[in-house]
Amino acid sequence: MRAIRRRQLFIIAEIVLLGLIAGLPTATLSVEKVKLKTDFSPVGYHTVFYAAVGRGIYQRHGLDVDIIPGNGSYTAVLDIAGEKVDFGFADTGSLVVGALNANIRNVKIVSMIFEVTPYTVLYLKNKGITKPQDLKGKTMADFQGSGTSKLINVFARVNGVDLSSNNVLISSPSTFLNPLIVGQADYAATTVNRLPNLIGPARQSGNDLAEFRFADYGVDIFGASIITNVKTIERRADVVKRFIQATLESVQWTAQNPDQAVDYFLQFNPQIKKAQALIDLNTMLDTSVPRGKAPGNPLFLGWTDATKMKKTIDMVREAYQLRQSIDPATLYTNDYVGKP
Amino acid sequence: MNSVILLRDLAKDYQSVEGITVPALQNITLAVQQGEFAVIVGPSGCGKSTLLRIIAGLDRQTTGEAKVSGKEVSRPISDVGIVFQDPLLMAWRTTIGNVMLPVEILRLDRSRYRSRALDLLKLVGLAGFENRYPQELSGGMQQRVAIARALIHDPSLLLMDEPFGALDEITREQMALVLLHVWEETGKTVLFVTHSIAEAVFLGDRVVVLSPRPGTVRENTAVDLPRPRTGQIRGLQKYTEYCQIIRERLGLIA
């Protein structure tokens, strides 16, 4: 009788100990509520964030992440500058404009995500365009306040063509590619994820759509990155580290398992079709996250290269004709990512 | 016979909202002679205004005969001048502009009628007010303009639907004198509708009493009081007697 009771006691003690040990990490890590503002309303390439939430990656790092859709990269930059959200996912160029044109000094990149810019020039082959130089004298489709229309002038300069006197048809961000599809316009600057869906409709109108990727034609600058306020870095560096680690882990996993990852995205955004989300995700991953598919330590991602940062700043400066310049080092930190 | 207005067995029915036939006027037979001042008196809702509209050609009777100047009335006749209880002056026209309105509608020669307009304004006691706007005139003065407007195109018949109903008693008595003065000067045939017994007796050569709906003729009596009528008439015994007769016909004396 005594032996059995003793054994039972041991078993109970083991179970209690195991329970304590298992509960320990979450007990010591307080769950932080964190707001992330993205560049636009939910689109497939935001999967990395939604997968991190859905798969519990953020949760494992003690983070409760609320994803807030933005209305243009500049709204994410503004919200970070005004300390309305904790993190932002915004095009690096937008931050550069903010720093150079509006003296924004309290926003920093804490992790690069789209190491290669996803910007591209979509053009109609059937209008006699085979190389960038053929764009001279052609008609461009654009939307109000687009950054791509400014950057395309840098694209033009680098490729030795003058596009400044071309006619431009301006429409709303959601419809500006329509003139291109029907052939009213000959080219447009946008992101790579737009192309696959437009090939079919363009063909129906008798148009043959192709692209010149910015990065392939000399404008190899950064794309979107994770930004935060310098005060957040000062006061909550631990949270920043956890958020970046979790996000980069999710980027790695998403790049290797896009189909599964997209399912998490669709859980939060059921109004979007899976096929569309996959296109938006895969095109961006292929173009802008070249190291995403590499197995191994995920902390190899997220590094902001100093030379490329300077190039990004210089080209954005040229595109927007800004007079101010800035020390690139003030716009980013690599403290929370690993060396490549 | 010189009947300007001749009504024989006239009746008017209305269709109510529910589709029921409501008789408004029944068995109306009356004649108004040229130059006569006839008054119709009756309670509210007895159909007096309807009767005026039928005579003016703005509405059609259901059965019976309605003739003006010997002709069957089938459409609006321009040989009529109308004065309503509301002067209905156009706020954006001056006094003389308002008086000239019928001249414009009837495409008459404006320059010729302009002097007539000024004369009429003088007749109603508004000389010097030609260029005032209606907003600047009192209720009584506005009604005088309306009377002048009703006469500018020299109609044979003047129809008046409770024209002094909105005025205070003192102004009413003044306006009665103005109207009688105009009538004497112009010699028009007047059909005057009122719900005031005193006014009916004071003004009319003849008083027609209408019953409550459906309106029928309860009394059609001549008023034998001296002309021109003045304020003193109201003190006469005969005046009071006429008023009592009408009062009795209206069922106000038990």
Add this chain to the structure above:
Amino acid sequence: MLGSRNLAGYTPAVLVFIVLVAAWEILAPVLGIPDIILPVPTHIGAALLDPGVNWPRHIGITAFEIAAGFASAVVFGIALAVGIVISPWLRRLLMPYVLLAQIIPKIAFAPIFFLVLGYNLLPTIVITFLVAFFPMIVDTAAGLSSLDPRMEDLLRSLQASRWDILRKARFPKSMPFIFSGLKVSSTLAVIGASVAEFISAKAGLGFLIINAQVTFNASLAFAAAIYLILLGIVFYAAIDVAQRLAMPWDKGTRIS
């Protein structure tokens, strides 16, 4: 309102304005409000007078869009109102489409106008027109129908035609209503032109606002918005003056 006695009556409002602006200028940095979100009045003032911005051109283009859209709304609105008041048949035919045009959200369909009509000022003016025309129709029709039936009797007894009644009675009677409609319509025209410019423009105050926003130039955005407000006020004041001139007899009873 133009008399000196009346102008003096607005002094308290002006004083309050000055106090508010001064408070804003002093308090914003104290409260830590970033200039890129809410700029201080002096920065906005600098933007308003910035010679680097071709203000006359931008203001002129937007003013033209507003005026053209508004003018078409007035002409079309009054003509349509006359039609539907005179002819019940025409009213039954047209009113459903008028209502449809009013209810359709122009912002959502604006890109289609540009696609079909071209990427120039024409669709901008059309959108402005569509946004502004409804009050003109409604107010004018209300005015034209407000004729006292007994006045109509009086005119009919003189054998006036429907056209006579329209010209001599209905139309003058409806002037206060029409001016009321003009004021509402002009305000909407400002909004319509701005919205259209947000969709597609190469110049103008709406264009400036969008482009200032994406380059974090909040002072410029606010300045452009202020000029837009001033445009609206100018239109309103012009209509008010026109109302006084057109209706000199109307000394007190005015609908707006």
